[in-house]
Amino acid sequence: METTTTNIAMTDTAAAKVKQLLEREAAETPLALRVAVQPGGCSGLRYALYFDDEIKDTDVVGEFGGVKLVVDKMSAPYLKGAKVDYLDSLQQSGFTIDNPSAQSTCACGDSFH
Numbered sequence: 001m002e003t004t005t006t007n008i009a010m011t012d013t014a015a016a017k018v019k020q021l022l023e024r025e026a027a028e029t030p031l032a033l034r035v036a037v038q039p040g041g042c043s044g045l046r047y048a049l050y051f052d053d054e055i056k057d058t059d060v061v062g063e064f065g066g067v068k069l070v071v072d073k074m075s076a077p078y079l080k081g082a083k084v085d086y087l088d089s090l091q092q093s094g095f096t097i098d099n100p101s102a103q104s105t106c107a108c109g110d111s112f113h
Contacts, residue, residue, distance in 0.1 A: 007071055007076045007077075007080045008035065008060075008069065008071055008079045008082050008083070008084065009082070009083040010062070010067070010069055010084045010085075011083065011084070011085045011086070012064075012065055013085060014084045014086040014095060015065030015066070015067045016065060017095075018067045019065065019066060021051075022051070025051065029053045030068075031051040031053050032051070032052055032053075032069065032070045033050075033051060033068070033069050033084075034050055034051070034052040034069075034071070034072075035047065035048070035069060035070070035084060036048040036049075036071070036072055037074075037079065045078065047097050049084075049095055049097075055068070058073045059071065059072055060072075060076050069084070078101060079101070081099070081100045081101055082097050082100070082101065083099075084096070084097055085098065
């Protein structure tokens with residue numbers, strides 16, 4: 001099961017993992033998971049995921065399983081239709097972003113264009 005804002009989706013598995021990580025942070029102010037697209041990487045752009053306590057009026061905000069997910073207005077077009085997931089297997093462990101808008105990706109999986 002997943003919920004979608006106008007631009008991005010997050011699976012229940014990813015939301016549960018973010019919630020678990022936020023509980024460990026024990027921050028004084030509420031934190032949201034920010035997903036951004038930044039210049040860099042071998043394919044031109046890369047994803048950034050981090051906790052943020054600042055939400056701007058221009059941000060796209062969604063809530064998934066009690067977790068706020070925030071995308072800035074510059075990153076939103078690049079993330080339209082993307083899905084944040086969390087994998088925990090023998091081969092891979094961590095957050096992934098499946099982005100159908102990415103024209104190409106690099107071998108490391110962290111960069112796209």
